[in-house]
Amino acid sequence: MKRLLTYFLLLTALGLVTACGWQLRGAPSLPDEMSVIYIDTRNPHGRLARELTRLLDSGDARVTRKRDEATAVLRILDTSSQRRVLSVNLAGRPEEIRVIYRVEFDVRSARGETLIERQRMVLNRDISTDPADPLGASQEASRLAQALEEEIVQSVVLRIQALARNLPENDNGPTK
Known part of the structure; x- marks a missing residue:
């Protein structure tokens, strides 16, 4: 009886989750104009570029290290990470810290035309x-900064996917 109740609760939870439209994130899907992407950044070997490459390569796009092979260029225009002390104790030591991660990017075609305007996240x-x-506290803030960087990479790719759906049709037919 306990096992039956467990299965029932599991199926009910699964039904509720799928009924609300929730689904696992799949690999990114981008239009043909972005099938081969070059990531233009000041730090091509940094964590942000590596995570973007990993995530984009997991979908139907391919990241290239050669700009002349690319059909699109993802330009990382600015990134910053900072910590702000929100409150201190009587001894002047931080009790609360805000970790902030910021990125600005745009996407250009291989010919330099703007595909996606400058975005700030x-x-x-x-x-x-x-x-x-x-x-x-310092180690915890560093781990949080890394987690924010990973989250912002996912957000950048999701934003590119969403904005790419609005690209005008090209000569080869509609975009995906």
């Missing part, structure tokens, strides 16, 4: 710290 999270453990 900002993510931030607040954390409470233990003022008695400043090293632990």
Whole structure:
């Protein structure tokens, strides 16, 4: 009876989740104009570029290291990560920290035409710290910054996917 109840609850939860339209994120799907992407960034070997490459390569696009092979150029125009102290204790040690990650990008065709206008994305999270453990607080803020960077990569790709759907039709027919 307990096993039957467990299966029933599991199926009910699954039904509720699928009924609301929730689904796992699949690999990114981009139009033909973006089938081969060159990532133009100041730090081509940095974590942001590596994560973008990994995510884009998992879909139907291919990231190239040669600009002249590309059908589109994803330009990372600016990135920044910072920490702000939100509150301190009586001894002047931080109790709350805000971690902020910011990226600006656009997408151009191989001919230099703008496919996606300049976009700015900002993510931030607040954390409470233990003022008695400043090293632990610093490590926690660093882990949070990495998590924000991974999240912003996913957000950039999702934004590109969404905006790419609105691209005008090309000579080869409609975009995907």
